[in-house]
Amino acid sequence: MKKDNTAKNLLNNSVEIQILNLQELDTDEGIKLDLEIVPVREIVCPQCGSKDCWKRGNKKGNRKEYSCKKCQKFFLIYPLTDEEGEEIKCPDCKSPYYTLSGYFRGKRRYKCRDCNRKYVLNPNGRDDFNNLNNISCRWCGSKKYQRKGLDSITKKQKCYCLDCQKQFTVGAKGIDVLIPPKEFDFEHDVWTTDHLGYEKGIQNHYKLNFSYVVQPWLKYFFKKYILYLSSTRFSFSTLIGKIEYIKTFSRFLLQINYSQEFKGINRQLIIEYLAYLSTNKYSYSQYTHCISTLKSFFETGIFNHWFNVEPALIRPEDWLKQPKRLPRYIPEEVMKQLNQHLDYLPSPVMRMVLIDIECGFRIGELTRLKFDCLKSNGKGDWYIQYQMHKMKKEHTKPISNELVKVIQEQQTYIQKIFGDSFIYLFCGRARPTTGRNEEFTPEPKLMKSRSFIGYLKRLAEKFEIKDNSGNIWNFQSHQFRHTVGTRMINAGVPQYIIQRYLGHESPKMTMVYAHIHDHTLRKEIEKYHESRVVNFQGEASELDETILSSNNDLEWFKKNVQARALEHGYCARPKVLGNCDISGFDGCYNCPHWRTNKNFLPVLKDTLERTNNVLQKAKNCGWKLQVNKNTPIKDNLEKVIKSLEEDND
Numbered sequence: 001m002k003k004d005n006t007a008k009n010l011l012n013n014s015v016e017i018q019i020l021n022l023q024e025l026d027t028d029e030g031i032k033l034d035l036e037i038v039p040v041r042e043i044v045c046p047q048c049g050s051k052d053c054w055k056r057g058n059k060k061g062n063r064k065e066y067s068c069k070k071c072q073k074f075f076l077i078y079p080l081t082d083e084e085g086e087e088i089k090c091p092d093c094k095s096p097y098y099t100l101s102g103y104f105r106g107k108r109r110y111k112c113r114d115c116n117r118k119y120v121l122n123p124n125g126r127d128d129f130n131n132l133n134n135i136s137c138r139w140c141g142s143k144k145y146q147r148k149g150l151d152s153i154t155k156k157q158k159c160y161c162l163d164c165q166k167q168f169t170v171g172a173k174g175i176d177v178l179i180p181p182k183e184f185d186f187e188h189d190v191w192t193t194d195h196l197g198y199e200k201g202i203q204n205h206y207k208l209n210f211s212y213v214v215q216p217w218l219k220y221f222f223k224k225y226i227l228y229l230s231s232t233r234f235s236f237s238t239l240i241g242k243i244e245y246i247k248t249f250s251r252f253l254l255q256i257n258y259s260q261e262f263k264g265i266n267r268q269l270i271i272e273y274l275a276y277l278s279t280n281k282y283s284y285s286q287y288t289h290c291i292s293t294l295k296s297f298f299e300t301g302i303f304n305h306w307f308n309v310e311p312a313l314i315r316p317e318d319w320l321k322q323p324k325r326l327p328r329y330i331p332e333e334v335m336k337q338l339n340q341h342l343d344y345l346p347s348p349v350m351r352m353v354l355i356d357i358e359c360g361f362r363i364g365e366l367t368r369l370k371f372d373c374l375k376s377n378g379k380g381d382w383y384i385q386y387q388m389h390k391m392k393k394e395h396t397k398p399i400s401n402e403l404v405k406v407i408q409e410q411q412t413y414i415q416k417i418f419g420d421s422f423i424y425l426f427c428g429r430a431r432p433t434t435g436r437n438e439e440f441t442p443e444p445k446l447m448k449s450r451s452f453i454g455y456l457k458r459l460a461e462k463f464e465i466k467d468n469s470g471n472i473w474n475f476q477s478h479q480f481r482h483t484v485g486t487r488m489i490n491a492g493v494p495q496y497i498i499q500r501y502l503g504h505e506s507p508k509m510t511m512v513y514a515h516i517h518d519h520t521l522r523k524e525i526e527k528y529h530e531s532r533v534v535n536f537q538g539e540a541s542e543l544d545e546t547i548l549s550s551n552n553d554l555e556w557f558k559k560n561v562q563a564r565a566l567e568h569g570y571c572a573r574p575k576v577l578g579n580c581d582i583s584g585f586d587g588c589y590n591c592p593h594w595r596t597n598k599n600f601l602p603v604l605k606d607t608l609e610r611t612n613n614v615l616q617k618a619k620n621c622g623w624k625l626q627v628n629k630n631t632p633i634k635d636n637l638e639k640v641i642k643s644l645e646e647d648n649d
Contacts, residue, residue: 046113047073082108082121092117135170137161162431165448180207186223196230196239206236208243213250217261221306222246225297228304235392245286245293252276262307270313284320291318329486334473337465338456344463346440349455351410352426352447355384356477358403360484360502363449363477364389369425371414374407388503395503417442453477485510589633598644608637 043053045068056065056074064077080096081087089096090112101111107120136143142163149158157170180190189211193199198206208226213219226239252273258264273294277287295314301307330338335357342350356366365386375383375396382404383396399407410425418427422444428451430441456475459465465473481502488498499510588594589607596604611634618626 043077045071045073046075047071086121088121090115090117091119135159137164137166137168140164140166165431189219191226193236196227196236198230198236208239210243212247213243214254215250215258215261218246218250218253221301222297224304224306225300228300235389241289242293245290246297248277248282248286248290249273249294262309265309265313267310267313270318274318284323287320328476328479329483330473330475330479331467334465334467335483337463338459341459341463341465345455345459346429348410348413348426348440348442348447349452351406352452353456353480354406355403356480358399358484359384359397360481361386362481363452366477367424367426367447367449367452371411371423371425373425374404374411397501418444449477482512485512589636596640596644601641601644604637604641604644608634608641611637 043066044051045053045066048068048071050068050070052069053066054069056067058064065074066077067074078088078098078100087096088098088110090098090110093112093115095112095114097113098110099113101109101118103109109118109120111118137145137159140161140163142161144162145159146162147157148160148167150156158167159170160167180192180195181188184191184195189209191208191210193206196208210219210223213222222243226242229239229242255276256272258269274291277290282290291314298309298313302309302311338353342353345353352366355361355369361369365388368389369384369386373385375385377383382399382401384399384403384407385394385396387393388395407425414422414425414427424446426447427442428445428447430443453475460473460475467473485498485502488501489495495507495510499507502510504510611630615627615630615634617623618630
């Protein structure tokens with residue numbers, strides 16, 4: 001009996017077959033095999049691409065294991081059909097090459113080795129996963145994306161484009177709806193800076209998207225409100241924020257199934273909205289912006305006769321009490337560790353950190369520094385010029401010569417890479433194709449704040465930059481600004497100078513940074529006292545420790561004592577007692593509010609000598625009044641001088 005060796009020959013030639021029908025026939029010629037030969041693929045090593053491979057056997061699940069003779073690597077060839085016998089092919093490129101990629105909604109998921117698409121077989125009508133693989137970024141057309149969860153309103157998949165770094169929602173609206181037209185169209189849901197007459201924004205913030213305001217009546221009048229604000233020249237970023245806050249109100253109305261338009265908006269609905277904000281744990285800032293935007297929207301609509309709602313829907317008591325803001329400065333022990341490891345950052349990022357440590361810029365001001373920001377007055381003094389976008393004006397800061405060198409190095413770096421085509425001092429980097437690649441590949445775009453601070457966060461994790469509590473420090477971009485303000489206030493810089501340096505419009509903003517450290521407070525108090533202070537009886541006058549521990553600064557000193565300098569000490573008379581009615585410094589020697597220290601010993605000794613001379617002459621002449629007046633002064637001076645000399649020894 002002779003067997004057919006066709007299948008064996010095909011396997012030796014590295015071609016796989018499928019036996020679709022096997023029949024054993026009892027004939028004179030012996031047993032015949034009815035084979036349908038289906039050549040599927042060549043066996044190619046996925047590591048080196050070599051076809052010189054040999055089969056090692058089968059693994060669990062009918063997977064075939066091969067070994068490459070060239071690179072000596074093992075690899076598996078998966079079966080061509082699933083457990084139900086259905087052929088496994090990529091729905092895009094029809095390639096049978098695949099690897100397993102977990103499960104999706106209980107079904108086996110595959111990843112094509114040719115086009116990298118992930119797919120499942122027979123999604124049972126739920127094709128949103130396949131659609132997610134087929135869609136492209138609505139902004140740049142790229143198919144490289146990351147999933148970012150579901151939208152809270154539409155329940156559609158949100159994605160993040162890896163090329164243009166923008167977010168978009170799959171199937172929320174048609175692409176023709178979300179791409180703004182060239183000419184302004186009030187009915188369109190996307191408006192650009194060009195439509196409203198603004199200069200194009202930075203970092204892609206140049207679109208207003210109304211598509212998430214679900215209620216048509218609310219969207220229509222809110223568009224009119226935005227047009228009204230744009231005519232009064234509100235900043236474009238402010239308009240973007242207004243839309244974000246009104247979206248919250250739209251989401252609330254959708255949740256309660258509200259459908260009465262403006263006629264049903266009353267105080268009770270606003271109270272429910274305030275409860276909604278509190279229940280969802282909105283921060284103080286978000287809470288305040290949500291209700292202030294809504295209040296402004298209602299007032300503008302009533303004023304312009306667009307619609308009618310009840311007056312005073314939002315009242316003063318609806319605002320939360322503003323929490324006391326403390327500076328978010330970086331502790332000195334953390335700054336010391338950061339300075340030790342700055343060299344491990346990419347050079348452009350390291351220079352950004354050095355500039356921010358000295359100048360305390362807002363992150364937008366730092367990333368948008370112009371290439372020619374360095375200015376000189378011709379006398380050896382250098383300044384850095386920048387645009388304060390928050391205040392809409394230009395500003396300058398004096399800088400050190402060391403920082404001048406850092407900026408000049410960055411200018412050379414930008415000039416060498418981009419020439420004259422890039423107008424900013426700092427650039428962004430190309431997004432790494434795989435993983436967290438710390439290499440900095442410059443691209444002619446602005447550095448994003450999350451990219452800048454991401455370097456510092458990873459640096460803190462890598463070198464375990466910790467605070468005194470032993471926790472890894474969580475760097476934030478605005479912390480450098482708080483650190484500069486706190487350092488300056490503790491160095492004794494007057495507050496109005498700090499206000500000018502940081503570019504604040506009011507002293508109230510500067511007070512947020514005016515955090516005086518305990519050791520600075522003690523130092524200032526000791527500077528006032530200089531040594532052990534005594535009163536008119538020569539007794540030590542110690543500072544009440546409770547006063548020190550219950551105050552954050554030296555305001556208690558200004559409010560509670562006169563702090564008047566005398567030629568023989570200080571006056572510590574409380575202000576609540578009013579002005580002092582003692583005439584002449586001689587009266588201070590009998591006053592319980594008089595304070596002095598060893599620095600005034602020469603004056604005190606001279607006064608004692610003159611007092612003794614007066615007493616001697618008064619006794620000789622029989623002047624009892626002068627004797628009675630000067631004797632207590634003499635006694636007090638002797639006690640004070642004795643006490644101070646003992647302290648001096």
